[in-house]
Amino acid sequence: MAIEAVIWDFGGVFTSSPFEAFNRLEAELGAPIDHIRKVNATNHHDNAWALFERNEIDAARFDQLFLEESTALGFPIRGADVLPKLSGELRPRMVAALKACKQRFKVGCITNNVVSMHSPGQNEIQRAAGAMGQVMPLFDAIIESSKAGIRKPDPRIYLMMCDLLAVQPAACVYLDDLGINCKPAAGLGMKAIKVVDVDQTLADLAAATGLTFDAEEPA
Structure with missing residues (x-):
């Protein structure tokens, strides 16, 4: 089946x-x-x-539960210390690839996230939100776990x-940095691409879509 949509993870x-981090x-x-x-995988x-990420607990409860879980697995770490580490540096070539895909295909984003107003480390969260603010308006559809109640x-x-995109799974490419999230997409018939680094991802995306992506950072 011909590709009609490219669906992306965010972080x-x-x-x-x-x-x-x-x-x-x-x-x-x-x-x-x-x-x-x-701890996250257990x-x-x-x-x-x-x-x-399903918005079933607030940050205070997350802090407590994560500390309990990490302690049980051998080393105590507070959830409040982990949350500020969620943000990262924006990858311009990936944003450029999204824009190129948008010209040819429908584009969507599925992201497991937390409600930022509940989160400690607001400066870090706001920086992450700034990156999201540059990218999110480009998508035709967005599903956030914290709003959907499913992850x-x-x-x-x-x-x-x-x-939301009015497409069949077999007509989709899906990109995520976690193999555990790629497996169900592939199981539904999507072309799943595990994001390891930018060069590998764009090569795999080019092969899946027939598009050509810049090898250098956009100006």
């Missing part, structure tokens, strides 16, 4: 991965490397991250986007 795709925090605290990722449908990797959220 780790249009911005640098928060995992880099998580690793810096772990080093500062003396925690094992990738401990935060381990009981990933119902842990503190899942509840917060990736639940297959229903991908089908919700297909309904």
Whole structure:
């Protein structure tokens, strides 16, 4: 089936991965490397991250639950220390690729996020919102987990986007920096691209869409 839509994750795709900031925090605290990722991946449908991204708890409860979960897994880290690390640097080539795709295809965004008004570290959240402010108006449809009450990797959220864009899953390309979020998209018939770095992503996206993307940063 011909491609009709390109669906994007936001963090780790249009911005640098928060995992880099998580690793810096772990080093500062003396925690094992990738401990935060381990906490996030444990009981990933119902842990503190899942509840917060579905807007089922506030920041104070997230702070408490994340501390309990991280402690149980071997090293205590407060949720309040993790949230400010979510923002990243904007990737101009990815934004340019989105604009190129928009000229040919429908474009949508599915993002697992938190309600920023509930979040500590407002300066960091506001910087992330600034990046989102440059990118989000480009999309034809947006689904935010904190507003929808459902989050990736639940297959229903991908089908919700297909309904919004009026396309079949097999006519979609999906991009995400997490393999766990790519798997359900692929299972529905989408062409899933795991974002590892910008060069690899744009090469894979070019192969999937037939478009050509700039090899250098836009001026």
